[in-house]
Amino acid sequence: MTRVVVVDDQALVRQGIRGLLEVAEVEVVGVADDGQSALDVIAATAPDVILLDLRMPRYDGIWTLKQLRGRGIGIPVLVLTTFADDTLVLDALRAGARGYLLKDVTLEQLTRAVHTLAEGGTLIAPSITDRLLRAIRSGPSPVGADAPPVQDLTERELEVLRLVAEGYSNREISEALFLVEGTVKNHVSTILLKLGARDRTNAVLRALHEGILR
Structure with missing residues (x-):
């Protein structure tokens, strides 16, 4: 419960x-x-x-x-x-x-x-x-003006990020993409690093601001 x-x-x-x-x-x-x-x-x-x-x-x-x-x-x-x-x-x-x-x-x-x-x-x-x-x-970057530049995401990372944006948990992402849950966690960690974000929500906000997600 x-x-x-x-x-x-x-x-x-x-x-x-x-x-x-x-x-x-x-x-x-x-x-x-x-x-x-x-x-x-x-x-x-x-x-x-x-x-x-x-x-x-x-x-x-x-x-x-x-x-x-x-x-x-x-x-x-x-x-x-x-x-x-x-x-x-x-x-x-x-x-x-x-x-x-x-x-x-x-x-x-x-x-x-x-x-x-x-x-x-x-x-x-x-x-x-x-x-x-x-x-x-239309506003300033969600991670602040001093955030590092965004690094390019791989196709797989983009797939994971889209599902994160839709509210999927790591377990649900692993089931949707036929990946081991540990692999999903690694992808999420890499996405946070490349977007200069502290957490999943912040990563989605920056991806939307930068036009990575539409």
Whole structure:
């Protein structure tokens, strides 16, 4: 059973998400009402996935993402919020979020997203994808102005990168391309190096910005 922590400043939302996920056999091992309390709960429970709201008083979602990254905590974060602002989406992804959903999703969509992230994939709500792509391509590089130049990817690496962009986990990529999972992991590591990216989400963002993915 996938274990999650829910971070949201509204008690009713936390209770509602807990109840829904437990019906879907996803275990909620902890809840928090802001970023600071979230760090304590996450340290105590070591969940598989973190569900994180962005707009919270005191310590918000972006602050929490930066703290997790700064402390070397690699637990995948699924942003679950009511806000689809382009800048906010990009800020969350650049800060390390692996998924971004709006709170109008169905239980099935939320559950699938949780499992996708737990298995190493990424997922962004289709309703914001087109706007996000336009914002990425028209703005500065997602990895910063001091990032190294992009190196050419092989055809196989491009195949892997396309599946990463679609949210596939390493296991799913290995099945789709008939590769050993360890080989997929090696390809992903090489892709990150060639794109100068720190993680899968950042690699996809830079690939979109550079026109490698369309």
